[in-house]
Amino acid sequence: MNTNMTRFFYQSTIGLPVDAIDLYQWLTHITEADYQGFSPAHRAIGLCQKEDGESMINVESIGGNLLVQHYTIVQKERQVLKLISPRTDAYLFHLLKVHVGVEWTMSIGYQDATSCEFTCEIGVSYPSALLAIAAQLVAGHYFIRRHLQEEAPQFAQDIEQKFRSVPPPPSP
Template identity: 35%
Template sequence: MKTENQIVESSFSALINAPIEKINLPDWAFNLSEAEYQGCSPAHVAVGKTIGPDGKRMSINVEVIGGNPMVQHYTETVSEPHHLVLISLSDVFTPTGRVSIYVTWELSVRPISENQCEFTNRVVTHATDELLAGLQKQGIPFELFKAMRQPLSIDHNKTETPFFAASIERYALR
């Protein structure tokens, strides 16, 4: 995973009204129905799951952020009941063609009382060399691209976080 050329890092939290021992983030993420996923954001189009060539579980998410369709190929890298980290080399479809970005999606919960938890939804994206070359070819400075992309990604994360928390709560209490 590339750590330079960060585009955005955003983190938002919301309450889950369920005891910590009932929450299992990987179970929720890999059993999320398409309707449930779509209900967490108007930008969410589709979700599915598969197994990667390395045998790890993958979540395939399709969403549209800032008018650009994205296909995320999330591979499970940390998979604990209260902490899930998924990493993707994601396809982004732009007016000038398809490019890719690195996305890290990190979900965590921590207890705040006997029957309540704090859920945190953290997303970090980085430019690939391919994206940087495409921007350079078009004469678009990376800092300008970053400034345009950040508010869209941050707003998306802020909007979906309470809906993800509610979905995790429903799953935990089913």
């Protein structure tokens, strides 16, 4: 993935201890209805097994642009989840197809005995300086930031709700 990446963050508190949450389990049990409920921009989601590991396809419309993200799950731990889509199909204004790189990382960290800090990060890399400038000119970063601020609190709320009823794992 390109090191020249623009990153966007969202952080909030989840009212559960770190050990009560398994981000990988949460992600792999998201239904399409769940995904569509997190944001009106979400169109479809699908998980599958490939020779090189697990993958996910997300389809969403952000700022008038349709994105088809072909993620590979590269880190799948209870507290850290990282997905990479090196060639996301981005249809600018639903017409012109370009490719961008996308990284999506979610993590939880210790806050105190009864809560944890949830972080959702999106990174976008552009194949050329011209496309990066164009993204800024058409307010692409604004729409990505706005989308993250919309979906990430819904992720945190869903994680808390789903793991609130699950007993914590036994201590080692």
